[in-house]
Amino acid sequence: MKNEKLYSELEEIAKRLGLRILKGKGDFLGGICKVHNETVIVVNKMKPIEQRLKTLANCYLEFDLDKIYMVPAARAFIEEYRTLDL
Numbered sequence: 001m002k003n004e005k006l007y008s009e010l011e012e013i014a015k016r017l018g019l020r021i022l023k024g025k026g027d028f029l030g031g032i033c034k035v036h037n038e039t040v041i042v043v044n045k046m047k048p049i050e051q052r053l054k055t056l057a058n059c060y061l062e063f064d065l066d067k068i069y070m071v072p073a074a075r076a077f078i079e080e081y082r083t084l085d086l
Contacts, residue, residue, distance in 0.1 A: 041059045
């Protein structure tokens with residue numbers, strides 16, 4: 001699956017989880033955080049798409065994804081990060 005399509009799939013997962021993705025520019029990598037008691041994912045839109053994919057995948061590891069539908073390629077991509085020793 002191409003990175004752009006995979007990124008779209010990972011954005012859809014955020015919607016299914018009830019999360020907002022905030023995209024910004026700056027000197028940060030991104031990740032999950034709380035803003036006004038709302039859990040959001042912050043993504044640096046200036047980083048290469050591979051970094052943005054990694055940010056989303058790492059954030060999703062904190063959630064129970066068993067009951068969330070996603071295409072198999074997206075699930076495999078996220079699970080890849082579960083096995084890495086980061």
